[in-house]
Amino acid sequence: MLACKQATQLASAALDRKLSVAEQIQLRLHLAMCSGCRNFSRQINLLRQISQRRAEHNDDA
Amino acid sequence: MTLDHAALAQHRPYLLRYALQQLRDEGQAEDVVQETLLAALQGNFSGQSSLRTWLTSILKHKIIDLIRRQSREAPLPGATDSDDDTLDDFDALFDRRGHWTSEDTPQAWQQPNAALESKQFWKVYEACAQLMPQRLALVFSMREVMDMDIDEICKSLSISATNCSVILYRARMSLRLCLDKNWFGNPEKVG
Known part of the structure; x- marks a missing residue:
């Protein structure tokens, strides 16, 4: 079972590369049981949208 | 045309x-x-x-x-694989077994879409982005804003793929934590 620290690293890596099947399973199992890491994962995905929006709509900011 | x-x-x-x-x-x-x-x-x-x-x-x-x-x-300052690319600076968020400490466990962000419409939110975002060391901010931008893949970023900056992942992890941790402290986790702001 992954600790949260490793799960956050995998969640971040998943935004940058295709995880191996083993990594995907480990991460999915962890996220299914851990709401903190689920929130973390959602939030770093949101950071991507936020940073793109900031660059592209920089005159509304 | x-x-x-x-x-x-x-x-x-x-x-x-x-x-x-x-x-x-x-x-x-x-x-x-x-x-x-x-x-x-x-x-x-x-x-x-x-x-x-x-x-x-x-x-x-x-x-x-x-x-x-x-x-x-001229390579970016500290652009070699060096000690400052360890993940230790976020260790305080986790306990000895590597689980979130109770006060640092990420809570759901309320109304993220409403935040994007708020001028005040963008000021906080700007301040948080500026807080990232330049090197983190640059790699983060290359990946998230300019949509370059990891290999391109590594090649452009002459850094290893591992180093690149560590930098992106630290950038995301830093930005998430800053927005959480100064916006999403602050009931007055989200209101």
Whole structure:
């Protein structure tokens, strides 16, 4: 079972590369049981949208 | 489609802000925007996308070229695989077994879409982005804003893939934590 620290690293890596099947399973199992890491994962995905929006709509900011 | 100077000049402030966010250097931002406008005058705008989208895509390439040139001439400060690329600075968020401490466990962010419409939120975002060390901010921008893949980023900056992942992890941790403390986890702001 992954600790949260490793799960956050995998969640971040998943935004940058295709995880191996083993990594995907480990991460999915962890996220299914851990709401903190689920929130973390959602939030770093949101950071991507936020940073793109900031660059592209920089005159509304 | 021929473009005139006036049409291009309208987009100059936008392009300048875009470049400045990525490069954090006014002189360099001015230079890449100048090059972009020159290239646009000589180029062939098909009219299929908006002029701004087309100009932004030229600008992205100019920014990436500049970063490549620079990192060939002088590597980014601390751009080698070194001690400061460890993950230790976020250790305080986790207990000894590597689980979130109770006070640092991420809570759901309320109304993220409403935040994006708030001027105040963007001020907080700006401050949080500025807080990231330049190197983290640059790699984060290359990945998230300019949509480069890890291999391209590694090659451009002459860093290893592992180093690149660590930098992106630290950038995301830092930005998430800052937004959480100063916006999403602060009931007065989200209100």
